[in-house]
Amino acid sequence: MKYGIDVAKWNGVIDWSKVKLANISFAVLKVTNKNNRVEEAFERNYAGATEQGITVGVYRYVYAKTVEAAKAEANAIVQALSGKKINFRVWLDMEADSIKNIGKSRLTEIINAEADIIQAAGFQVGIYCNTDWYRNVLDSESLKSRFPFWIARYGTNNGEMQEKYSPEAYAIAWQYTSSGSCEGVNGKVDLDVAFSEIDVAPVVPNPYTHKVGQTVYYSSYYDRATDDISKAKFAGAKYKKGTITAIVNGARNPYQINSASIYLNDGDIREVITVKASDAKYHTVKAGQNLTVIAKMYGTTINAILKMNPSITNKNVIKVGAKIRVK
Incomplete structure (x- = not known):
């Protein structure tokens, strides 16, 4: 002491x-x-x-x-x-x-x-x-x-x-x-x-297995990044699909899915979906469309679109006629 x-x-x-x-x-x-x-x-x-x-x-x-x-x-x-x-x-x-x-x-x-x-x-x-x-x-x-x-x-x-x-x-x-x-x-x-050690080591970011932008199938999930295993929820008879949109450093369930209250750890993830070049989808921007509208059209998120299109530097500004990747 x-x-x-x-x-x-x-x-x-x-x-x-x-x-x-x-x-x-x-x-x-x-x-x-x-x-x-x-x-x-x-x-x-x-x-x-x-x-x-x-x-x-x-x-x-x-x-x-x-x-x-x-x-x-x-x-x-x-x-x-x-x-x-x-x-x-x-x-x-x-x-x-x-x-x-x-x-x-x-x-x-x-x-x-x-x-x-x-x-x-x-x-x-x-x-x-x-x-x-x-x-x-x-x-x-x-x-x-x-x-x-x-x-x-x-x-x-x-x-x-x-x-x-x-x-x-x-x-x-x-x-x-x-x-x-x-x-x-x-x-x-x-x-x-x-009552315990007063000299603690600094936090070192975990070398996470998965990355932001990956689309995965998952069998279970949590409402919070800090929930323990007793609060795990069953995803359903079939695996659910979602995209990792954030990683919460140091959390039990670090992978946030679709910017929602859905958090996974490595044990929840069953498969990473690899998108082949031939499976990629593109959208040509029409007048009156913004990223919010386009994301809803293709069942994705604005952040996912931005990661696939690094040339878009301002999410609020996209040109009519521009061809952007959405899948």
């Missing part, structure tokens, strides 16, 4: 040399604020902690209510961490009252949207929350198949660790008080322990 603190600008100017002498092995630093700007103490705290050899993680208080807002939060984090070594994960802090009642499904979508971007940049992701959020607000059973949890659970919050409140059975880290004290930090500070 290793000891740590988590801090933000509210903790003032920290003497990290004294923190190191206080047997602190890791520090989790607030990285960005509500406005997606770098937290004003972050650079100072990052420099001070790393100079002392303290392992660093970061956290972001999540406010996003939509996937688009989640992506904006994630992109701000990635930009702030450019060139930095973050060994103890990027923690998505799930505790904002403003998003507490938007539903487990939406919260899972938001978490996954942020994590996909952060992990694509090479950083490991975890979820921070209290026991109420873990048990009642989040779909923790689903989420813990992809993310470790850091749990806030204080007991009487007297500044001391109270073992009977330990979440070690379901978390890798525990924030055991918000009323602690630590040499080098003025006033009260959050104190933490880690």
